[in-house]
Amino acid sequence: MRLEISAFSELMPLLLPTRAGGYVIVVLYVIAIALFLRSHLPEWRSIATGSKLVGWLVLLAFGALLSGVALVYTSEPGIIRSTLQSHILRVPGTPLLGAVAIMIVGSWLGMWPAVFVGLASGLVQSLFVTGRGIQIAEVTLVAALATYFLRQRFGGITYTILRHPLVAGLFAGVSSILLTYPAVLASIDRLGSMSLLATSANAWTLTQAIILPTLLQWFLAGTTLWLAAFAIDALRPPSTPRAVPAYARSLTQRFLFYLVPALLVVMALLLFVVTRIAIRSATDLVLQQMAHDARVASEMVPDVTVISSNVLDRFADERRAASLGLETTTNLSSDLESQLRSSNHFRQLVLVNKEGTVLQASPSIDEEQFPLSEVEALAAQAAARLGQPRTVRAWLADQRIPVHTHIEPLLDEQGQPIGALMGRVDLSVLLQPSVSSLQGTVGAGDGFIVDEEWTIIAHRRQD
Numbered sequence: 001m002r003l004e005i006s007a008f009s010e011l012m013p014l015l016l017p018t019r020a021g022g023y024v025i026v027v028l029y030v031i032a033i034a035l036f037l038r039s040h041l042p043e044w045r046s047i048a049t050g051s052k053l054v055g056w057l058v059l060l061a062f063g064a065l066l067s068g069v070a071l072v073y074t075s076e077p078g079i080i081r082s083t084l085q086s087h088i089l090r091v092p093g094t095p096l097l098g099a100v101a102i103m104i105v106g107s108w109l110g111m112w113p114a115v116f117v118g119l120a121s122g123l124v125q126s127l128f129v130t131g132r133g134i135q136i137a138e139v140t141l142v143a144a145l146a147t148y149f150l151r152q153r154f155g156g157i158t159y160t161i162l163r164h165p166l167v168a169g170l171f172a173g174v175s176s177i178l179l180t181y182p183a184v185l186a187s188i189d190r191l192g193s194m195s196l197l198a199t200s201a202n203a204w205t206l207t208q209a210i211i212l213p214t215l216l217q218w219f220l221a222g223t224t225l226w227l228a229a230f231a232i233d234a235l236r237p238p239s240t241p242r243a244v245p246a247y248a249r250s251l252t253q254r255f256l257f258y259l260v261p262a263l264l265v266v267m268a269l270l271l272f273v274v275t276r277i278a279i280r281s282a283t284d285l286v287l288q289q290m291a292h293d294a295r296v297a298s299e300m301v302p303d304v305t306v307i308s309s310n311v312l313d314r315f316a317d318e319r320r321a322a323s324l325g326l327e328t329t330t331n332l333s334s335d336l337e338s339q340l341r342s343s344n345h346f347r348q349l350v351l352v353n354k355e356g357t358v359l360q361a362s363p364s365i366d367e368e369q370f371p372l373s374e375v376e377a378l379a380a381q382a383a384a385r386l387g388q389p390r391t392v393r394a395w396l397a398d399q400r401i402p403v404h405t406h407i408e409p410l411l412d413e414q415g416q417p418i419g420a421l422m423g424r425v426d427l428s429v430l431l432q433p434s435v436s437s438l439q440g441t442v443g444a445g446d447g448f449i450v451d452e453e454w455t456i457i458a459h460r461r462q463d
Contacts, residue, residue: 013131014133029140065124094213099121103222107151134183142175174215307345308345346425349423351421370424373396384420386417387411391407401427
């Protein structure tokens with residue numbers, strides 16, 4: 001994980017849910033918050049006036065401040081790759097101390113102040129950290145849950161352990177993670193263009209990335225409250241008589257209390273397993289289809305070097321058999337044009353002498369559209385002097401054209417080199433059928449072709 005200290009560095013646009021289910025989630029969160037507040041209404045009357053009001057207002061501002069600084073990321077530099085599609089997802093930071101004020105206010109003052117602090121904290125995180133509008137309700141609900149864990153007064157060992165700040169903070173962190181997944185699921189697809197399966201995969205990837213930072217956030221909050229409670233008695237929740245849980249009043253209610261959560265856990269596990277299997281199966285299907293499309297496209301890629309060598313070697317043999325040296329310029333231009341039309345392979349044929357000077361080109365060399373690169377000129381000069389064929393690749397940066405050039409030496413009757421014939425192939429045109437066959441594979445993505453050095457030589461977009 002990477003820690004980054006920042007303070008309200010960037011105001012992010014507040015994104016509303018892109019799916020209808022997102023607004024249903026917001027309504028459910030708000031109803032849950034309202035139920036918590038209604039059950040603790042007497043606390044509001046006790047703190048709405050007096051010195052405590054000033055204190056919790058100060059803590060409200062303090063909580064909002066802590067929610068905008070000390071961001072912790074899971075990876076460098078806060079980006080991850082989706083498990084299903086080749087999407088680069090930005091991992092929002094987690095305020096390292098964002099839950100400290102919530103835990104302190106919840107333990108000291110109760111439900112209502114903690115909810116207001118959670119509301120301020122969620123608003124700051126939405127505006128300066130994540131940009132998700134749902135997070136306002138999400139953080140507020142987690143603040144209510146944390147306060148409920150801290151201030152519940154039921155008897156028994158289980159509830160005594162649950163009141164401990166470290167345990168309450170851990171449960172609040174787990175609750176925050178569970179509430180984050182549906183909220184992210186409803187917010188991640190801004191354009192609403194991805195399938196539900198792809199959106200679920202991206203939401204799960206982002207949720208996995210914030211598990212450790214979220215648990216660390218609430219662990220620090222619980223530890224801070226635990227240590228502070230030793231020194232400040234006011235931070236300890238008020239001691240009240242132990243109450244009997246509602247579910248313990250009858251055997252039926254006790255049975256339902258354990259049965260319903262068990263059913264919910266089983267349903268959640270089944271949903272998780274089915275979703276993961278579906279994502280893995282879809283991923284395997286996508287990879288298999290992509291591999292098949294790549295094999296089909298590779299069979300369409302011609303052997304540029306072999307074809308170029310055969311065509312140019314035949315042309316050089318014809319001139320040597322006819323005793324047509326470079327000094328014989330008769331029909332030279334028409335010969336190049338005829339060869340260019342018959343091969344349907346080259347974009348340009350260039351004839352050079354032993355010094356590398358261009359004698360004839362068909363079509364003529366255009367410095368604006370298809371210039372001769374320095375690499376090609378040097379290779380042509382070497383082939384003309386040494387009498388050995390050369391094959392080079394060049395990238396015409398200004399024109400954004402990958403060029404494959406094969407150079408075949410021209411020999412006289414005694415077998416001595418007198419020049420060279422250069423065949424230039426525009427790979428962006430020659431390989432276009434292969435590239436076109438790779439587009440739209442499994443509904444999305446761009447296919448392209450690379451050489452043995454992993455350099456892109458053909459792509460749907462010229463840039």
